[in-house]
Amino acid sequence: MRRVVVYAVVTVLTLVATSCGGAGNVDEGDEGVELTVSAAASLTAAFTDIGEDFEAAHEGVRVLFNFGPSDGLATQITESGGVDVFASASPAWMEAVAEDLGVTHRADLARNRLAIIVPTDDPAGISSLEDLAEPGVHLVLAAEGVPAGDYAREVLANAGITDAAMANVVSNEEDVKGVITKVLSGDADAGIAYATDVTAGVAEEIALVEIPDHLNVIATYPIAVVQGTERRDLAEAFVEFVLGPGRGTLDGYGFLPA
Amino acid sequence: MLLVLVACVGIAIVALPIAGLVARSPWTRIAEIATDDATLEALRLSIVVSTTAALLALGTGFPIAWLLARVSFRGRVIVRAVVVLPLVMPPVVAGVGLLAAFGRRGIVGGWLDRWFDVQITFTTGAAVLAATFVALPLAVLALESGLRSIDERLELAAATLGASRGYTIRRVVLPMLGPQIAAAAVLAWARALGEFGATITFAGNLSGRTQTLPLAVFERLQTDPEAAFALSVVLIALALTVIVALRGRFLR
Numbered sequence: 056m057r058r059v060v061v062y063a064v065v066t067v068l069t070l071v072a073t074s075c076g077g078a079g080n081v082d083e084g085d086e087g088v089e090l091t092v093s094a095a096a097s098l099t100a101a102f103t104d105i106g107e108d109f110e111a112a113h114e115g116v117r118v119l120f121n122f123g124p125s126d127g128l129a130t131q132i133t134e135s136g137g138v139d140v141f142a143s144a145s146p147a148w149m150e151a152v153a154e155d156l157g158v159t160h161r162a163d164l165a166r167n168r169l170a171i172i173v174p175t176d177d178p179a180g181i182s183s184l185e186d187l188a189e190p191g192v193h194l195v196l197a198a199e200g201v202p203a204g205d206y207a208r209e210v211l212a213n214a215g216i217t218d219a220a221m222a223n224v225v226s227n228e229e230d231v232k233g234v235i236t237k238v239l240s241g242d243a244d245a246g247i248a249y250a251t252d253v254t255a256g257v258a259e260e261i262a263l264v265e266i267p268d269h270l271n272v273i274a275t276y277p278i279a280v281v282q283g284t285e286r287r288d289l290a291e292a293f294v295e296f297v298l299g300p301g302r303g304t305l306d307g308y309g310f311l312p313a
Numbered sequence: 314m315l316l317v318l319v320a321c322v323g324i325a326i327v328a329l330p331i332a333g334l335v336a337r338s339p340w341t342r343i344a345e346i347a348t349d350d351a352t353l354e355a356l357r358l359s360i361v362v363s364t365t366a367a368l369l370a371l372g373t374g375f376p377i378a379w380l381l382a383r384v385s386f387r388g389r390v391i392v393r394a395v396v397v398l399p400l401v402m403p404p405v406v407a408g409v410g411l412l413a414a415f416g417r418r419g420i421v422g423g424w425l426d427r428w429f430d431v432q433i434t435f436t437t438g439a440a441v442l443a444a445t446f447v448a449l450p451l452a453v454l455a456l457e458s459g460l461r462s463i464d465e466r467l468e469l470a471a472a473t474l475g476a477s478r479g480y481t482i483r484r485v486v487l488p489m490l491g492p493q494i495a496a497a498a499v500l501a502w503a504r505a506l507g508e509f510g511a512t513i514t515f516a517g518n519l520s521g522r523t524q525t526l527p528l529a530v531f532e533r534l535q536t537d538p539e540a541a542f543a544l545s546v547v548l549i550a551l552a553l554t555v556i557v558a559l560r561g562r563f564l565r
Contacts, residue, residue: 124535126535126536127534127535130534130535130536130537130538134538193432193435195517198518198532198535200532200535200536201535224519225434225435225517225519225522226435226517226518226519226523227517227518227519227520227524227532228517228518229513229518229531229532229535237517240412240416240417240418241416241417241418242412242416242417242418242432242434242435243435
């Protein structure tokens with residue numbers, strides 16, 4: 056019995072020791088360093104590519120991404136920290152982090168247009184923004200607070216169809232990718248998301264309906280280094296990389312220049 | 314001594330998150346948060362969905378438990394495995410499965426949409442379906458173990474005295490199964506109350522129709538963590554009320 060206890064204690068101590076040894080390692084060089092980047096869900100494809108390019112250019116560096124709704128990411132950063140770079144889909148959530156923890160090296164990395172997403176077979180026959188006000192349309196938006204959700208509501212207000220369209224909303228998704236998922240599965244008749252969300256991978260199953268420019272909202276994506284990061288130089292390098300070579304990647308995915 | 318120590322660690326692991334929620338809840342705002350429209354809708358919806366799901370889980374669970382405990386048939390092992398599967402499935406996977414079956418392009422949902430113009434996704438019914446799906450295995454397991462533990466000879470005695478199968482079940486088996494039925498009901502209800510992954514994936518998230526308390530907490534967490542803490546306390550209070558009201562009786 057005593058031997059089992061000794062083994063158990065040793066195991067636990069070893070686990071604790073190794074996990075403590077791993078975290079909080081700040082190296083002078085680039086050797087085995089991890090950079091944590093929280094980025095808006097709509098940046099998933101573009102940033103994954105940029106991350107790979109950055110890792111190729113910086114030996115020994117690993118970029119770890121948290122993709123999600125900008126509001127959730129901002130709240131996560133202010134509540135638990137641990138993030139080096141933040142890229143938001145709206146200035147509002149960057150402000151929230153700036154006011155709470157502080158940010159440096161802030162710049163706008165891109166802009167994006169909103170669009171209506173429908174399944175390719177278009178069961179509800181949506182061909183214009185006004186069609187979203189037709190009774191019986193199953194519309195999916197991102198939740199309020201999520202940039203895509205707030206922008207979508209702004210677009211509907213610009214078109215003067217808020218009441219009718221909001222009555223058609225069947226789900227408020229936690230992030231813009233959730234909107235795509237519901238349209239992809241065919242359960243939603245339409246969703247409002249970013250023009251860039253119709254990627255090559257889903258182009259066969261979902262289609263885009265344009266929102267006229269005078270009614271549309273252009274989203275601005277700020278990026279910044281979070282104050283208090285232990286990898287300040289690397290974080291700044293990443294931000295500069297996104298604004299430099301990363302621009303090509305962003306253009307390729309359909310983002311508008313900042 | 315070591316046993317007590319380890320037990321204390323275990324209790325701490327469970328108690329600390331609850332203590333943390335209570336400590337960090339904005340007590341000055343809790344009255345305002347607990348009574349705002351979204352919260353009341355979520356509370357109402359949670360109670361309706363969980364209770365309906367628990368009743369459905371019991372109602373369909375009893376015949377399944379009866380089959381597994383009393384009837385020997387080929388493929389019994391497979392049936393039991395299938396019925397228990399939702400228990401080990403990650404809830405999001407359960408949600409994806411429900412979409413594949415009952416979504417508008419699903420194997421059953423597609424037929425319902427084409428022939429009856431009926432869509433299950435995004436309705437309260439979908440939330441009930443998701444909750445029932447995850448609660449059913451718990452009900453079946455509790456009821457099956459209960460059926461195995463009661464004396465079959467009493468049922469045989471009833472049969473020799475002329476009771477039909479239905480009469481025997483109603484008047485002999487079910488009364489004896491009282492505590493196990495209560496246990497199954499509480500387990501199913503608790504699981505249904507806490508269901509999140511399958512609900513948000515299959516039923517969606519709309520206040521008043523599909524946004525149960527767990528979904529409301531998650532949504533609040535993205536923008537206002539303090540409000541999320543307060544809502545979580547509401548959810549725990551609801552669960553605690555039921556557990557305390559039953560005073561551990563369902564554990565016997």
